[in-house]
Amino acid sequence: MSELPQPIPLRSQEWFGKRGKDGFIYRAWMKNQGIPAHQFNNKPVIGICNTWSELTPCNAHFRELAQSVREGIIEAGGFPLEFPVMSLGESMMKPTAMLYRNLASMDTEESIRANPLDGVVILAGCDKTTPSTVMGACSVDIPTIVVSGGPMLTGMQRGQPISISDVWRLSERVKTGEVSTDEMEEAEACTCRSRGHCAVMGTASTMACMVEALGLTLPGNAAIPAADSRRKVLAHYSGMRIVGMVRENLLLSDLLTRQAFENAIRINTAIGGSTNFVIHLLAIAGRIGVDLRLDEFDDLARDIPLIVNLQPSGQYYMEDFFYAGGLPVVINQLLPRLHGGCRTANGLTIAENYGEVAKHPTDVITPVDNPVKAEGGLAVLTGNLCANGAVIKPSAASPHLLTHRGQAVVFETIEDYKVRINDPDLAVTETSVLVLKNVGPVGYPGMPEVGNMGLPEKLLRAGVTDMVRISDGRMSGTAFGTVVLHVSPEAAVGGTLALVETGDWIELDVPGRTLTLLVDEAELDHRRQQWQPLPLHMNRGYWHLYQTHVQQAHLGADLDFLRGHSGSIITRESH
Template sequence: MTGLRSDNWYGGDNRDGYIHRAWMRRGLPQSAFEGRPQIAIANTASDLTPCNAHFNEVAESVKQGVYEAGGIPQNLPVMSLGETNVRPTAMLWRNLAAMSMEEMFRANPVDGVVLLGGCDKTIPALLMAAASVDLPAVVIPGGPMLSGSFRGRPMACGTDIWKLSEDVRAGAMTQELFQRSESSMIRSRGHCNTMGTASTMGIVAEALGMTIPGLAGTPAADSRLLEASHATGRLAVDLVRSDRRPSQVITKAAFHNAIVALGAIGGSTNAVVHLLAIAGRLGVDLSLDDFDRIGSNVPMLVNLQPAGEYLMEDLFRAGGPLAVLQQVKDLLDPSAITVTGKPLVDYLTDQEIWDSAVIGTRDAPIQDHAGIAVLQGNLAPLGAIIKPAAATPALLTHRGRAVVFDSVEDCHARIDDPDLEVDADSVLVLRGCGPKGYPGMPEVSNMPLPTKLLQQGIRDMVRICDGRMSGTAYGTVVLHVAPEAAAGGPLALVRDGDMIELDVPNRVLRLDVSDEELATRSAEPAMTESVAHPLRGWEKLYVDHVGQADTGVDLDFLVGATGNAVGRESH
């Protein structure tokens, strides 16, 4: 190990060294500043981010591991985003969180970082920041909650909300019973117990090589999470001494493996924008085409809601993500290493499946060819995506009349209107919900179905939107349409009654309107008036600089790594 980065603060006998050491002593011995790696624990714990509320306990286990390995741990609270609480959408602040984390990692006397992330946007933001600074880093996913139950059956966090709320609207469940289920859903600490975005990003972080192999998917309430956190603290010190950095781990080969993992677990569509953003920070050439080329033919092996039956606690007891990856080992890039320095595939030699109902085999998958599909056509010149595993198979090839909503508010106001001209074959179109339009690209693409159709027994329709969808949601939903309507995309030109063709097998999303006709149209005033027009603050900065879904929805001035050098000394 060469000289430590933190020596630039703590080394020497001059006044600056004195100031830095004196203010940090607080009972620490002199040896704390003599060649011992300073490890920041980037802690997203917050009472307002309930999925991450246990991270202070996790951080204590990390500290013990750091001390044991000869390092000095420093708790560093960083910006936290609770998906269920912040409005208008947590995605509006993913880039702000990543930017603030990056600046704190760079500005402080730290040699390496342990990244504590759980709720949806925290792991992506932490990885984006770590990629930009390129200090030795390792992730601890906070883990899913234990499975709750209601009326004798498991409760799927998130997914059951969509199902039960639709049952209420259809008259199949009383409002009183719906309210009673509320206290049954969240049984313990931890994030959603479905294969939502939080679960997906924890497993994707492992597939990228950024966790201790075998850690992802460990339930938050399981004591083995603390054991692994202790080991991660030890590893962080080794990462500094070995000078092993994110840029060496998160390579194009690692993204290949993450895309394979995403298909095999039936993961959240949100992973697409997050992986594209992380790649942008590293300068790795990753595109939507890679998701289709690498992942579209990957078999889905994990039978978890929303695409299947079980929950994350079941996946853990059935063998965990490594047992899944072993089944698709031949599809992985063997050159990709993990934070341990060993290739990911080296950990896929003796993994066993303990419950084949939860984890399918390569010969008996849950679904064939279930990876994210990327659609092209005149309605999405820069692409759109769909998750076939969560869709109704019969609707993956469909043609229907557009029913257009110009905003989320417009949808809420008219979706249950008994006079709405809609039937089961219609295609619901919601626009103005992209990165610039909302702003922040909210999870509204899985819009509710009209009550009059729910009462007829209809439970899915083709829906198209320039926003996102919760990883816990399901349905035949085309989302991330790019360019978005607010950025001049063709979605802004769709009118009620236009015919729309969806052909997932052939990757087509087409508006059956001629180019000549489209050239005569302009965006509806109701849509242009509804999109964001911020005058100040973060929202204005965001709207002025945010990119589109096909490049990861990052800010244009944050793309590319900056490194960890500090521009000026403060004294």
């Protein structure tokens, strides 16, 4: 007769299971919340990591979502304890929420490690809350499941759908006089009409798809609208499931294998995900200890077409994506090109979860053999202008500009750009290449979403709708255009981008995956000797720590001392 498996020792019992003075203190203080003694009796303690904040509008409904998670944990026999971590509101934070992604990850990591938690449910929605919390959880590596906040419902203006992606078009049409300021204000009131994050395949939606593709959520997590009651149901089931993950000792490192990262890259290509996916996935890989290189994104994505017809690369919205079956339909279509044996948070494999998904008759998600666009959502460029790489989103670019040669119009800083871009005397034509320096991880600091520079007003009035733009910064996942981003090394650390001068010829060849500054090496050496870095923006606090330790974009812009996970063990007692 075989022996029954032994239960997994609970980490929380190092606190609540102690006898004597230490155990007395841990339990007594918790009991002031009205918690009965039996809750401490070898029950899995589940942390609900909540990024709720009224300053993060995408996440403002998370109190309700946390309650659904809590009910699921209790139903499964767990002991739920909710805790806050730093919330990152993409639409509010200056100079950029990306500056604080690594700080929020440290908050998450230390909050999990320092407390009596056996498993964690992460509630995340706005762009940086998902990668930051996942990065922090990876560094501790205990059972973890993610619940995304969900996209908002599609906005409507005068009977037409509208989303945050339209702000780029509208702002340019205001400049040309096609749209009045009154119409712009009306659009402002129509765009964000419900709880949830951006209604398009921007960064927040991309991050929700990323964590499902990695296997960190229950199937179907990515696309359920925030206002749909099924979002709460998924949260409830996630609360139940984390208790099972603790009992099975199913760790993040069991799920986040090399093959899982490869799956996520292929799936992101098929959905036309944000370029920000690259920098966040690289950082997560660095935390969990998977060796992932920027050039591999291109290698893995080469044969994957765009099959999701969502803005900004296509026509529809996340609400439509959900009605069409959401990410499960995409994964089902891609299964022959994925590692189907990768385990996921519910204990099943990708193939088991998505192998029998019904295909909906819709043009929101197309068949792989009849895609929206043959070119997928991402290309990685190399060349003397980006020795360590740069990225572009071909699906959101103008086809005629994917191979282009033009003269640079250089802006040394974002302030320089704002002062000069609409100057009628600016020497710029539609064939020019706009180059923005010093908006990378160190230079800004924090690598803001300013890479999709607005076009000069005089060219907009002449009917120009797109130009090649190059920077060491990022762009919003809701944006579009022929925009080269994440140039590495950045200008602030002396990369070749720092040496570009107005009038230099630049050649972009997306099919050939190259970005070349057509200046001979002797001249570049001369410029390099003359180059002087700009002073750091701050000599104290987190800004200083960030600027002196942040890695370059091709490594995920994490802090150098945070790569690799240090585990859940605490070596010192509190009493």
